[in-house]
Amino acid sequence: EAGVAQSPRYKIIEKRQSVAFWCNPISGHATLYWYQQILGQGPKLLIQFQNNGVVDDSQLPKDRFSAERLKGVDSTLKIQPAKLEDSAVYLCASQMDSYNEQFFGPGTRLTVL
Amino acid sequence: TQLLEQSPQFLSIQEGENLTVYCNSSSVFSSLQWYRQEPGEGPVLLVTVVTGGEVKKLKRLTFQFGDARKDSSLHITAAQPGDTGLYLCAGARDSNYQLIWGAGTKLIIKP
Numbered sequence: 001e002a003g004v005a006q007s008p009r010y011k012i013i014e015k016r017q018s019v020a021f022w023c024n025p026i027s028g029h030a031t032l033y034w035y036q037q038i039l040g041q042g043p044k045l046l047i048q049f050q051n052n053g054v055v056d057d058s059q060l061p062k063d064r065f066s067a068e069r070l071k072g073v074d075s076t077l078k079i080q081p082a083k084l085e086d087s088a089v090y091l092c093a094s095q096m097d098s099y100n101e102q103f104f105g106p107g108t109r110l111t112v113l
Numbered sequence: 114t115q116l117l118e119q120s121p122q123f124l125s126i127q128e129g130e131n132l133t134v135y136c137n138s139s140s141v142f143s144s145l146q147w148y149r150q151e152p153g154e155g156p157v158l159l160v161t162v163v164t165g166g167e168v169k170k171l172k173r174l175t176f177q178f179g180d181a182r183k184d185s186s187l188h189i190t191a192a193q194p195g196d197t198g199l200y201l202c203a204g205a206r207d208s209n210y211q212l213i214w215g216a217g218t219k220l221i222i223k224p
Contacts, residue, residue: 004155040122042201042214043156056211091155101146102212104155 002026004105006092012111018080021108025073025094031055033102034067034077035091043091049075082112116140117204119215127223129191134200134218137184142204145178145185146212150199192222 005024013019025032030051035043046065048055051072060067064083069075079086089109093102117138126132136145144163148156160169162178162185169176173196175188189196199219203212 040216040219042117042119042203042216044214045211048211093155101158101161104157106154109153 004092004094004103006090006105006108008108009106010109010111012113013082014113015084016081018078019082019110020076020078021090021092021110023075023077023092023105025075025092026096026103029094029096029103030072031095031097032069032075033091033093033095034075035093037089037091037107039088046077079110082110084112086110087112117202117213117215119200119202119218121218122216123219123221125221125223126192128194132189132192132220134187134189134220135184136186136202136215138204138213139183140204140213141182142206142213143182144205145182146203146205147176147185147187148201148203150201150217156199156201189220192220194222194224196220197222 007022011019032049034046036046037043046060047057047067049069052069065079067077089107091107092105095102117136120135144161146161147159149159150156160176162176165180165182167178173190177186199217201217202215205212
């Protein structure tokens with residue numbers, strides 16, 4: 001079974017530039033999460049999708065971050081414009097149903113200069 | 114706000130030693146999960162504990178869920194260099210499938 005795919009793996013941009021991350025979850029997993037993980041910290045939830053609907057985006061900085069999950073499969077997370085404090089690893093995870101484990105992709109390491 | 118506090122934040126020990134990592138909260142969770150994360154990778158689930166007082170063993174790793182379902186511990190016996198990594202605990206809430214994450218314990222096992 002293929003795992004969660006993310007791209008790119010690494011991205012370096014300058015502040016005020018835009019960036020987009022892509023996630024392809026495990027086939028059949030209805031729930032998809034985007035997390036931000038700053039070095040030395042645990043993952044922080046940014047947004048949760050159930051199929052193509054948003055369940056929770058309360059911690060998503062909506063003035064600069066946006067996310068979508070078209071057709072309930074792939075998802076993209078965008079930052080526009082980026083700030084220095086956005087430097088982090090962005091993790092995508094998918095889950096089959098409520099009490100199953102979350103499967104994580106390898107993450108995208110973003111460096112904002 | 115429900116928080117999970119992990120301790121210690123960092124632990125460096127010699128191969129063969131035993132260690133315990135703690136995960137504490139003032140809130141009750143329906144279940145608690147332990148993940149291990151290696152550099153450049155996403156977290157990978159090690160175990161889920163559901164029942165208060167539950168003990169699960171995974172080779173040299175022993176996981177325990179507190180009786181009140183507010184805390185958990187991970188004990189590693191005879192640590193090996195392959196155990197090196199970031200250990201994260203995450204508590205589950207019934208309401209929306211989300212996990213509340215601890216900050217992690219960075220473990221280094223020296224040969």
